Amino acid sequence: MDVELQDLADKAIRYARDSGAQYCDARAEQQERKSVLIENKEIEHIRTNNDRGIGIRLVKKGVWGFCSITDPESFEQIKEAIDAAMKNAGHGTKNKNNLYPNVVNKTKIDFPVLKKPDLEELIKIGMECNKIITNTSKIIKSIVSPWYTNNSKYFANSEGSEITQIFTDVIIDMVATAHESGLTQSINITEGGRGGLEQIINSHYSAQEIALKASQLLDAKHTKEEKATVVMNPDFVSLLTHEILGHPSEADRVLGKEMAWAGGAWWKGKINQKIGSENLNVFDDPTIKESLGWYYFDDEGVETKKTTLVENGVLKNHMQNRETAVTFDSAPTGNMRATNYRFMPLIRMACTCIEKGDWKVDEIVKEVKNGYYISNMKIPSIDMKRYNWSISCQYAQKIENGEITDLLRDVIVLGTAPDFFESIDACGDDFTVRPITNCGKGDPMQSMIMGNGGPTIRGTATVKSVN
Template identity: 30%
Template structure:
């Protein structure tokens, strides 16, 4: 395959070109309530070519090999059109030429597990909530995505890498009269099927929470001091800060670039944030990104000071900063864009009890329900929370949505716990879906958080 790809791009008359071919095998098993809704494995494939010519960079994704010539001519035309229209020619930062094959070591290769066994384990977890009165339904999905990637560029890099992601996740829904509550439950990761075994506890715990939520009161909107648990603090790190450190999101926004200058004091002294796709066994792990750059740990915030950001070859050249290897595509349908790998707040010294005492009065907010960001503004939902009074956990409350401003919130993180935890299930939809987007944090205290309420 690598030879075929070399031959395809050898016909390109340009300053630079690269091509990625991928096969993507997806195995899905979906239960809605007790009913099996979908099961099966499918393989799809496709090509992405990128061409840099005279300072214009363009990409094209195509399905059929016979379309390669047409695709190249399209991309060349678009690159030329861009070149004519840009003030400053686009350049790619220099990177080493790599010839490597990297196939991850797995704790049980899902390809060796029968679909019957996958069905059985999914059904087992799905049935845990359904045994309880008050649970109205579930959606439980087994998802296995095996991407076999072949990458070649005109500088001589030739890379084979596999990305294997498995997870069982879903939503548990409880109902009492007209009141409907839901929580997410899930297990998974990037290093094998073994991660999915013996995880009954996760589904039992979440079942109890969604039943308790039927009795919980809604939160009253307002401004609160809060402790975020690692799951939701990780989402905060990803949504509020992480996206802002992706160079392509700020490249052409003068106002955002002004605020995000290296050396700017953005956060409190307690705050250190890093993105490290090379952390072994974590969901966001990879060795090379989709432009053939070796991934490297990238410090973003050190003692509250901005010290780095995530780059593609294009943005590293434009910002005159170091390459980080964070340019990643969802699959063969997309050109790569800058993505986080494993982003997390580095742990501090205090344990959870000390955080509770420090908070005294406020909310303890747990588990994410998705978030969204738009530059300095962010919003994300939480699955549930508890009222904290005099440092003690009180009643459960529901309907928690947090909103805020990145800069103010980073300054308002006053204390960081010692219990770092990274998420097992990802999902980030920056134009393309990234199911390996991984984030984490210890428990943290944030002051003056705005909560929507009902």
């Protein structure tokens, strides 16, 4: 962390308190990002972006104020921004604005990086994956984009916390597009995590898989619409978990305070009520190492922990910040996060997952007389309360008498949250965490990276093909 930037953050807190703020925190952040775009074995561009700045939250007369400064050159800039934030907060209606008590923490954490990323190695891995996809039969376009960020975040508040977290994220996005006889099919995948190049070193296996599947889908069938047994693989489950379990578990959405982009929660007021089958167990856990949602302290300085959201089908808790924890008579869960210093933090998933069970995947499939094996996330469409949902998959396969048979394309899965959760009767032992790099929330919208995951699960939903 830039010592000068950290010093400015500390001075900002002292100035805000001296100016009458009841509470203040500051986030000083630096990020270096390098990315490569490769299309059909050709490098389209190489980009480097550096960003640094400070975001400052404060409370005056129970009202939040916020300001941010990009690449501050002097403390005078920060003072002017704080003065404006204080003035704006003073125009609000006076509130009590209770914050749940928090422990003062002073620590510095360096996240492990086994193989430090560099541009040369990034290009090498990207070109290898692109070549694999391009050389596959019927592939007309291969897009591969590897990238990494080096991040340093310093959090301090008027209560005395001083927390530095330094981490690296390495990601690779890949798309394989096949075409023949007027039909086009695409498969995409994202790999990576928090750490070094070790997070994407085996991405060529994924490149082979998506290229082959895109090619095979040209000969795949459509399916009729029917309500049937569905077996969902962990990649598809990760998006389903994100959309209909994670978002409605964010307490600001439950309260209706943050309805932009992803709406509210159908289970408002249902804490300690049954919302699914006894096989459904859900948690959020920022401590899962190497996940994109791995961190030790959130953007309020709250230490993270695993939070049980649903236990044996009973709704137990929501993700809480220091304000909502008071409302729910709970405790903060360490889920307050912002995309970067430019934004106020919001309650965000870290790594929300369905807990694994003790079923073997082949046993889950073997019991299905007539159903579908649903693979890999694609596009979600969810209503404002996260009640009615439909999620398309990248591909599906028919299950007949316990055997996986025909490959199916253009398949979408539909259901309602309570009916589907109640139908879950098996969870596999193949728990997997997948990277999510583009979750949107807020107004102005903030895009966030995180993890989501789960095992293979079995339930009942409507399946159909769309043209």
